[in-house]
Amino acid sequence: MTMNIRSFAATSATSPVALHAIIRRDPREDDVVIKILYCGVCHSDIHQARNEWHNTIYPVVPGHEIIGQVTSVGKNVNHYKPGDWVGVGCMVDSCQHCASCQDGLEQFCENVATFTYNGKDRHDGTITYGGYSESIVVSEKFVLRLPEKLDPKSAAPLLCAGITTYSPLRYWKIGKGHKVAVVGLGGLGHMALKFAKALGADVTLFTRSMSKAPEATRLGADHVVLSTDADQMKAVSNHFDFILDTVPQQHDLNPYLATLKRDGTCVLVGLLEPVEPPMNSGLLVMGRKSLAGSLIGGIAETQEMLNFCAQHNITCDVEMINIQEINQAYTRMLKSDVKYRFVIDMKSIETESL
């Protein structure tokens, strides 16, 4: 049966997020139907709701940091049963046969992964709808198991903010003996501090305001460097093995690249824009340094990250809201006024009439 369910959707670039009846597809044989209980609010949600990436198909139901419970499963589903606590992240499908999919890196699917919202279903061509909704239907291959030990509310943002920062730290093999710096202390940055610390690195936060120092320390930073202070920056020149730059707006990379050690790597996880002001290539050449990028993580690695979080008692620092407060939340996020991720209590959607 086709389900007409409660969802919050943006219906145009200028409108706020509004109530909208959305049709979920009929569950297929490999599908898991999930009642959504919590959904994190990611910066991408704002970009997509407002069509800032010029690819939004309206109505769009944002949300890709989803935690919920299984309500039913298709007959070919083996790993989940009703009642299980599960998560869904940024992807709900991929081609499964290209080199990237075979390598467990579905986010780089050469035939383009199907994203959780504003994507196109590979089988029936319908548009995918995200987590600002009472339920979602997802192939079991893209469902994550929530470890029992993790609080479901504060685990929600792990599905995007968590894996986005965990994956590059793992790919570049960060651990004991490494000096790691994090740029930006938002949803991604605060997770980067926690993960880098848990992996055994010596962790520094770059900040533009020393008022963030106590928070940074609480979150795992061993050091805080004021990036606007020339002396402090000079003191860490050629210092870091690895920099995780989580800033989603254009900013000058050169002062950070200068703090990388020879053979060090700076990884961008927030920036998708042209690099301006221009990067000074001499900074790369003179120390065999690298500037790289990283995008979320594969499904197996996302599960590994959730298990790592359970093992190390790591979750996001969240502020709970009701779905009716989503527009205020967007406004506050744009002012960086959130510590560190809004999570929607999706129970609040039940008060809306279809």
Place this chain on the structure above:
Amino acid sequence: MTMNIRSFAATSATSPVALHAIIRRDPREDDVVIKILYCGVCHSDIHQARNEWHNTIYPVVPGHEIIGQVTSVGKNVNHYKPGDWVGVGCMVDSCQHCASCQDGLEQFCENVATFTYNGKDRHDGTITYGGYSESIVVSEKFVLRLPEKLDPKSAAPLLCAGITTYSPLRYWKIGKGHKVAVVGLGGLGHMALKFAKALGADVTLFTRSMSKAPEATRLGADHVVLSTDADQMKAVSNHFDFILDTVPQQHDLNPYLATLKRDGTCVLVGLLEPVEPPMNSGLLVMGRKSLAGSLIGGIAETQEMLNFCAQHNITCDVEMINIQEINQAYTRMLKSDVKYRFVIDMKSIETESL
């Protein structure tokens, strides 16, 4: 004794390279005195002669692709004796105790390597003078042994153009099964084709003119791609494991980054300028790609490269000139009118009176 020797030096930014009497330092106990027989002409020579990097100390004697024979050695020199064929590259000294020096990466000496010309001697503070000269005095630690099998004339540019392209191919472990592209077919680019081929890679040249295709094939390219042809570029999107970009002027990196496979790396060895037009960071993020830089190579690796060349019958393609033709050579180099490196027959300097 202090030696007053024949050299060609630029005496001001506007002048051409002119004859100038230069004082060589007294040989120290660890020094090797070398009669210079051949000296390659590197693009850096032009930059420095014309003070384009704003750090030239006049008079400057360019030249850091030096081949010659030992004429005398200090009493603590163990590895060289008069008559030996030797080479000197871009560096003549480094601190020897920092982490980079300890790792055999003197080019990244944290206390700054002493460059072969326009550098400052670490012991007596005198300015270093390069290879456009009848002799040079160098600590044996920075002297390379020329394998017998290599032709001295065409080996000279290996000391800069050779090691600059060999080192990144080795550091990024290029070999069989890798798809490698080279950008630019000059002194560096033609060596990159030879090395990448000898290492077993499948090699492509990116060019802006298909007239270079036969030459590229002769030098080792398996494929030639016209970088101005949108269809050809599209056909190699997400294709290469590794790109070696040898172009020394600002150019658009984005079309090349688009041809890197997931996890691929593009290494700059020619560019020291700000990256303009701006690099699109999305190209890095969407495929976990890296943009990196590399600078010449360490002394041990330079010796390894010379030995590799002897083993694989690799030298540079050179055009011999007399020192008196250096200005015409510079003019032609700026028009890319050389295949692929000028080498000065330094015997020609003997006709000049001191």
